[in-house]
Amino acid sequence: MTLSRRISNPYLENPSSKIYGESSSCAGRALRNIFTVQASDLIKDRVYLTGICRRSCVGSQLVDWLLQHCPFVKCRSTAVGVWQLLLDMGIVLSVDRELCFQDTYAFYQFSADECTYLFCEFERDEEWQNGVKLLLQLVPLTPPRITACNLPDQKIEDAAETEAEILARLTSAVQRELAAVIALKARKSAIHQNEENNSPEDLQDTSDAQAGVLCKLQERDDIGRIELVQKLAKENYPFLQADRKEPANTEQVPCDLAVAKPDDEVTTVQEKEQDQDVLVLRKVSSHSSAPTSGCAENDWRYVVVSGTPEKILEHLLNDLHLEAAQDKETETLLDDFLLTYTVFMTTDDLCQALLRHYCAKNIQGKEENSDVPCRKRKVLHLVSQWTSLYKDWLHEDEHLKQFLKTIYRNVLDDVYEYPILEKELKEFQKILGTHRRHTVDEYSPHRKNKAFFHQFSLKENWLQHRGTVNETEEIFCRIYITEHSYVSVKTKVSASAQEILKIVAEKIQHAEEDLALVVVTFSGEKHELQPNDLALSKSLESSSRMFVYRKDLNDTLNPFAENEELQQRSVRILGINTWDLALELTNFDWSLFNSIHEQELIYFTFSRQGSGENTVNLSLLLQRCNEVQLWVATEILLCSQLCKRVQLVKKFIKIAAHCKAQRNLNSFFAIVMGLNTASVSRLSQTWEKIPGKFKKLFTELESLTDPSLNHKAYRDAFKKMKSPKIPFMPLLLKDVTFIHEGNKTFLDNLVNFEKLHMIADTVRSLRHCRNNQFGNEVPPKEHQELKPYVHHLRVIDNQQTLFELSHRIEPRV
Structure with a gap:
């Protein structure tokens, strides 16, 4: 896979455009507009409790329409998630003022606001389905709404602490804007109050006395403290932002740095080129995120606030240390840059910039002999860290391969003049897979007679690696047994096709020779796959599914019937030890989680496509979470006997508790959400027979999924868990998306590096979770069928079918 293609970013394509959230609103309005045109017959005046509800729609009809017109929306729960997003945006309005979209006979109306975005990509009628696909990317990020709706009024004891934590996460730019607004509002309120209490003469004297009074925050004053801002505002002090409205008393230093100097102490340094800011640095304490008084001078350092990509890279190289270990701040800056550089530059841009720094000539004509190899070693150190961080991600990028070959040739030429580069040369030989000490190619003037062998070895190494990756690449595929149930393989x-058929036959307990794999297209055409056919290349075409059919004596293909499928269902899970089952779930989830590259979260957040070749592993884990949730509901609803159904619910509660004990929060959330689905939670007869201790245990487990206070219960519990541990990935993606949509990527044509640091800091939590490896504990031999059972879950993905099963086993009274 390649990183040469720049991530699609609205700020780069159109500087005047709004944040990525504007695209979501445009997509929502496009869906609303096409619905009002194509389904005008569903928009009617309806009788409501308090009178006539004008031009309203029914929630279940909205879901049905979306499923009918969007083949890529596979189930009702996904369609509900799309309409939920429109409800959150205010495009769809609930007549009952409910916060959750209901797939029932609930009334909804559409807002009348039109899209005012000048560069709306969904303006044309035929583009509305692309808008739905964009909204589908946000559906997994929507927090579980188990207790989010109709929350009772309750006193929040941690309100002050929560506010402080939220404010601490804001960037300095956001803090300044927030503080200025608070100060302005408080000052207007105070003036209005004085006008009411004082006479005109007193008011005139007061205004004269206050004229010209100016308060400037000193470096020791923390602008993030709301108490300080409120105090200044109540005293009617105009609020001054040092980097925008400061009087013209800054000095132009020889290196063309504009320095803001409150009280003769530097807090902000702005490097300029042609009267334009190219790098903005802020002075902070080495031990805290903001300056504090009483620190020694050597405890202060400058951090990057914003800048051009080239200047940020230059500052990073200047900050690197070669002989001593990197300090924490420099190491963090390096890691932030390498994790997020694809947001503001391509891989080719970075390669060219590094080559320029490596081959740069001294501008003044004289340079210390020690400075030249030092600069080259810093570039090589950065390249080494880059390839180490990205590993397999960069092996398919043509720009990087050419860059590594070019810089390797330069090192070979320079090592004779600067023997200190010998260590870096060995590192590059390891990177290129070349184990010879001084291998050169045709471009080196020193060893031309070895050129052909080196070029062949290098090419062979890359092709060999690429072939290995493709052969071992694994994906999930769904093999449908009936129209609404499938096996995940x-x-x-x-x-x-024969290998896949063998797995499916074992799963559904049928003889392999009696089954056949059939690809059914969207139009209904059927194509039987031969045993040696590459099943996935043919079955993964757009709008097609792969079914397993039975062969009769005449080799006629017959599909499985829904009723027959239910009758053959056996509750094998009751005979499996709950700890062993939870352990196998954890081992499988860990293999998926451990394969996720940190860059996948960056691509998932910034890329408009949201998924694809750069987010394969992340998409697999998200899909797994959804399948485990459906698996819980499927197993319970396919059990027609009440006593066994009670045992199943008890077993899933215990499995969820074991997953929590094994620090697998991804499956833990999925199982709890599966037990809380509407089709399962409505089984009153089943839940009434659950013993009290299991109900109490489930209530305790359910409290961890409480979304209130930004999932405080889950975050506190997860923070206390030691690694290795598996987080609930949709919530981690929600955190990254919140930072992305709440902060601009570019400020005054400069990269907002504070935002990228916050995103990188959140993404780095994956490393803490994977510090150690799970002990490869193997389930007992008597449960040898456990691994294929967990790896190939059999689920029903149609919510309507699940509801029908629920009403069949426990009809409504």
């Missing part, structure tokens, strides 16, 4: 891309 994790298999290699190169798997044949």
